[in-house]
Amino acid sequence: MPLLIKSGESVTHDEQVFLPLEQWLESRDQGLMLEVDDEPQAEFAEAPAIAVNFGAFNDGRGLSLAVLLRTRLNYTGDLRAVGDVHHDLVHYLVRCGYSSFELDERRDLNVALKGAAIHANYYQGSVKQPAPLKKVA
Amino acid sequence: MYRYTQHDQQFVEERVAHYRDQTERYLAGELAEDEFLQLRLRNGLYVQRLAPMLRVAVPYGTLSSEQLRVLARIARDYDRGYGHLSTRQNMQYNWPELARVPDILAELAQVQMHAIQTSGNCIRNTTTDEFAGVAAGETVDPRPYCELIRQWSTVHPEFDWLPRKFKMAVKGSHSPSVDRAAISVHDIGIAVKRNDAGDVVFDVYVGGGLGRTPVIGALIRENLPEPHLLTYLQAILRVYNRYGRRDNKYKARIKILVRAMTAEGFKERVDTEWEAIREVSPEVNTEELARISERFERPAYESLSDQTEALSAKRLAEPGFDRWMRHCVFEHQVPGYASVMLSTKVTGIPPGDVTDQQMEAVADWADRFGHGEIRISHQQNFVLPDVRQDALETLWKEAELHGLATPNIGLLTDIICCPGGDYCSLANAKSIPVAEAIQQKFDDYDDLYDLGPIDLNISGCMNACGHHHVGNIGILGVDKKGAEFYQISLGGNSHTDATLGQILGPSFSREEVPEVMGKILDVFVANRNGEETFLQCYRRIGIEPFKERVYAATH
Structure with a gap:
């Protein structure tokens, strides 16, 4: 059974269903399942939850897609990373706007939870922290 | 030079702790080989033919004496007493032990250094003119912009998992004929200049690069205003991250995407993206730039006169x-x-x-x-x-x-050379012995001076780490049925009005290379007008006379 992290905590149970785009267009009250190379469309903002499926953990397209969903469509619902989600890379996902993570059961939940906060501050702005760091001496 | 803020210091220390944890989990068998690979690459550790290689970032090639002493100590304590200066202005160690790399990184962090993003499919160390800030004739110092890019690109949330590695170079403001940063053979090349109003603006080139498919970058934006530098880079990187090919690593560099879209089409994509972010993104911050510039303290020059x-x-x-x-x-x-x-x-x-x-x-x-x-x-x-x-x-x-005064800068024996088959597992052929054989043959300084400036670049394989495509004379190691051969090209140039070399013809064995070099130089000397350089002469007479001489039937 996959591991799930939501709002920074481990969750054991989740009822959310995600439908592939074609099916979702027919029943928009369900969650929407996107692939990393999908183009964001305005109507996606209606979905109660969106999952992005990472075919490979190092596929950075899923990061840009999340940023576009959050900043271009101003999507505010749950945005979930699913598929090959790597527990060491959760901090990138969080900063690009993902709010929940489904990890394969071989992954280390503790690393994933801890991994969201490796650095106290980052240089750039992000979805999570839009203003770039004001640095002091 | 730039001094770290408290934040810069904290960031590198946190990174060391994080990587130490990852290394320990890997050694304990908790992290799979291929997953750890991606993490160690982003911390500078690359596994070569004989041992891991650690590439330490030297941002835009600038070091303090204190930092260099630590690099010396690391060479002694963790390696075999030497290091290697790379063509990206970094320092590489060829023999570190994987388990001790976190300790090396911790020592580096103590002197404001790191190895972040010196390998892997991410934004690499930004390079610049080695005389930035001191060169006669320079009107805008490129280093604050390099540092701005360093900070912006360090663990960028969106752009650390690109289709392929990504290299940027910045050149300061000069007369147009000066480019010591080779900006036209980078994924992004930036020329800093001043416009008529005296404001700093940038010309942005994209899609240049060497490797298997050498390309000269295309100018896609002129006179980009200073406050928009980062939003424009963000737009380019986003288009590349989303549409660059990920199915074939040999077609994954941005140059392939630019070619597929055409430079004009790529520029349109970037402009559309840029329009959408330029007004809302807070990334561009002239205050921040001013803060960075302040931390480049100008040295206390004494009031002296020329001697x-x-x-x-x-x-x-x-x-x-x-x-x-x-x-x-x-x-x-x-x-x-x-x-x-x-x-x-x-x-x-x-x-x-x-x-x-x-x-x-x-x-x-x-x-x-x-x-x-x-x-x-x-x-x-x-x-x-x-x-x-x-x-x-x-x-x-x-x-x-100390063996550091060889008077051959810019001459034939000032060879750019990759580590080649002696160290690198990608190489088809050795490159270092070729460089040595050429240096041995051409050991007369008077002859070298008479020949004038010649860039000789040697790569051990088509990945082109030795920049052979842009050498006035380029040598490429190739594999022919398991044997090492060398292909020679002529007329490459990495400076202003950059050009790629043209292949002379069939390749040569290693033993033949010095003699072939001799013939090439004979043709140059015989055809040279006055003080013409090799490149000027080549551009005037073309490749044919060289071909005729080198491949003439022997009697």
Whole structure:
């Protein structure tokens, strides 16, 4: 059974269903399942939850897609990373706007939870922290 | 040079702790090989043919004497007593032990250094002119922009998992004929300049690069206003991250995407993206730029005058000093000072290799004769940016003793060369012995000076780490049925009006290469008009005379 992290905590149970785009267009009250190379469309903002499926953990397209969903469509619902989600890379996902993570059961939940906060501050702005760091001496 | 803020320091320390944890989990079998690979690459650790290689970032090639002493100590304590200056102005160690890399990184962090993003499919160290900030004729210093890009690209949330590696170079404002940063052969090349109103603006080139498919970058935006630098980069990176090919690593660089879309089509995509972010993104921050610029303290130059007469007398008395002055000493912005190139290109030593003792000597000279600053050039030499002119003779004598005063900067034997088949698992052929054989054949300085400036670049395989495509003479190691052969190209140029070399013809065995070089140079000498350089002569007469001579039937 996959591991799930939501709002920074481990969750054991989740009822959310995600439908592939074609099916979702027919029943928009369900969650929407996107692939990393999908183009964001305005109507996606209606979905109660969106999952992005990472075919490979190092596929950075899923990061840009999340940023576009959050900043271009101003999507505010749950945005979930699913598929090959790597527990060491959760901090990138969080900063690009993902709010929940489904990890394969071989992954280390503790690393994933801890991994969201490796650095106290980052240089750039992000979805999570839009203003770039004001640095002091 | 740039000094870390408290935040910069905290960031590198957190990174060391994080990587130490990852290394420990890997060694305990909790992290799979292919997953750890991606993490260690982003911390500079690359596994070569014989051992791991650790590439330490030297941002835009600038080091303090204190930092160089630590690099020397690391070479001694964790390696075999030497390091290698890379064509990206970084320092590489060839023999570190994987388990001890976190300790090395911790030592680096103590002197404001790191190895973040020196490998892997991410934004690499930004390079620039090795004389940035001190070059005579420079009107805008590129280093604050390089540092701005360094900060922006460090663990960028969106752009650390690109289709392929990504290299940027920035050149300062100069007369258009000066480009020591080779900006047209980078994924993004940025030329800093001032517009008529006196404001800083940028020309942005995209899609240049070497490797299997060499391409000269296309100019996609002129006169980009300073406050928009980062939003524009963000737009380019986003288009590349989303649409660059990920199915074939040999077609994954941005140059392939630019070619597929055409430069015009790519520019349109970028402009559309840029329009959407430029007004809302807070990334661009002139205040921040001002803060960064402040942290580049200008050294306390003494009020001196040029020593032209005193130096002339010494040069007359000492021909060796005269040669060195002519080829290794460069004009400085400030009267009474000069910049000095310390050549690592000594026959018998791999280009760019430097020992711990040499590093310590260079650090001492930087303190005694300048302001404690050192640069690494992309031609794999050390540079002392500030040397008082009255100290030049002393420096020359000491540099001679340490094998760092070979007066061959810019000449045939100042060879750019990758580590090649001696170290690298990708290489088809060895490159270092080829460089050595050429240096041995052409060991007469008078002949080398007569030939004038010639860029000779050698790569051990088509990944082109030795930049063979842009050498006036380029040599590429190729594999022919399991044997090492060398293909020669002519007419490449990495400076302003960059061009890619043209292949001369069928390749040669390693033994033949020095002799072929001799023939190529004979053709040049026979056809040369006056003081024409090799490149000028080649451009005038074309490749045919060279072909005829090199491939003429032997009698």
